Amino acid sequence: MREVAATGAAGKSLRAPDAQTLAEKLIARAAGRTRVDAGEIVTCRVDLAMFHDSSGPRRLKPLLEDLGASIWNRDRVVLVMDHYVPERDDDARRIVRIARDWARDQALPHVYDSIGICHVVLPQRGHLRPGLFCVGGDSHSTTGGAFGSYMFGIGSTEMLGVLVTGEIWLRVPRTIRMHWDGRLQPGVHAKDMMLHMIGRFGMNGGRYQAVEYGGSAVRALDMQDRMTLTNMSAELGAQTGLIEADEVTHEWLARTGAAAPEQGLWCSDDEACDERHEFNADELGPQVAAPHSPSNVADVDRFGDVGIHVAYIGACTGAKLEDLAAAARVLRGRTIAAGVQLVVAPASVQDQAEAEARGWMAALRDAGAQVLSTGCGACAGYGGSIPDGATVISSTARNFRGRMGGEAVDVYLASPATVAASALRGRIADPREVLA
The missing domain is CATH 3.30.499.10 (Aconitase, domain 3)
Incomplete structure (x- = not known):
């Protein structure tokens, strides 16, 4: 650019x-x-x-x-x-x-x-x-x-x-x-x-x-x-x-x-x-930060051959109301790829309630998302940490080694829309291809 x-x-x-x-x-x-x-x-x-x-x-x-x-x-x-x-x-x-x-x-x-x-x-x-x-x-x-x-x-x-x-x-x-x-x-x-x-x-x-x-x-x-x-x-x-x-x-x-x-x-x-x-x-x-630094950034098309196990939409950075809306626009009427776990942890009860009222949470669940409680959760390495050895694409802010799970977890950072598109494809994907 x-x-x-x-x-x-x-x-x-x-x-x-x-x-x-x-x-x-x-x-x-x-x-x-x-x-x-x-x-x-x-x-x-x-x-x-x-x-x-x-x-x-x-x-x-x-x-x-x-x-x-x-x-x-x-x-x-x-x-x-x-x-x-x-x-x-x-x-x-x-x-x-x-x-x-x-x-x-x-x-x-x-x-x-x-x-x-x-x-x-x-x-x-x-x-x-x-x-x-x-x-x-x-x-x-x-x-x-x-x-x-x-x-x-x-x-x-x-x-x-x-x-x-x-x-x-x-x-x-x-x-x-x-x-x-x-x-x-x-x-x-x-x-x-x-x-x-x-x-x-x-x-x-x-x-x-x-x-x-x-x-x-x-x-x-x-x-x-x-x-x-x-x-x-x-x-x-x-x-x-x-x-x-x-x-x-x-x-x-x-x-x-x-x-x-x-x-x-x-x-x-x-x-x-x-x-x-x-x-x-x-x-x-769309941009993606590869493991293990938020500065390790390139365009999304550089990562098209990276398969994922977990797609995580959460944290103060990536699970606010508009973040949930962006993911729902990508996922509505579609189903996530086999073998992929899509996890959504809304940033607040208020945002989750409004997303429910607008049908965005239903779109996420219908696509196959598992919805967790609001809170910092896996972003801070506390509740709901990622399985060891997993490759994750996440809407969180940091992907340092060991941040979201064990030392063997690889975390890629992206927008909620890119995370949602990747959950559909089973690999890191450009949300514009899905929205088109």
């Missing part, structure tokens, strides 16, 4: 002298400043801190007790049980029990237990909106940037500091602009855009900077496809991924009841970036 790249010479910025990026505006607001500049170290007030059963209470509870400290603002804390639910063994039951008991003892007002994956539940419950500065106890917390929030993942020690003080420091990042013109073809999705960028720049391509996504192709995406872009900013190596708020954002906020700021308030100034890359979505085809 043709790509035009523009970068500042000798590390110099491309921007106009007074221009500010979206990332800088959000950080300046959190730091109580009128502006900030890349490279500065600032202390920011946190609007929201999110963690889940794996990253949260079992690690934070003893640390808080050792300090004799309390939570700075319970109303700004969100706990989601999604990694170890449903509990499949004694260890999972212990971890989830710690989380539930601690949430009760702390009287946390925002606890979501077994209703979906944190990065999907958070916006569905109205916790994200443009202008916020948020942290999460999970690397895919970058998902929040789809809503114009500055959100990034932190470790338990940093989260402890946030819980006690309500603040965190950071170095103001440079901003890399990924500009997509054109429009995606049917059967090509945001996951394909993201895999192409990771394949082009590598897993350190974001260099722990802020990555902003824009252009006509990005504006044409619905909110859940935008979430896929910002979610996998983690695989691109960015600190955060951001998309400017627009009509699509405001329509979503209206449906969830989240308060929305004045339209157009949180956006990058014209010519405000330190590095810019341009892509043409018209020319993009």
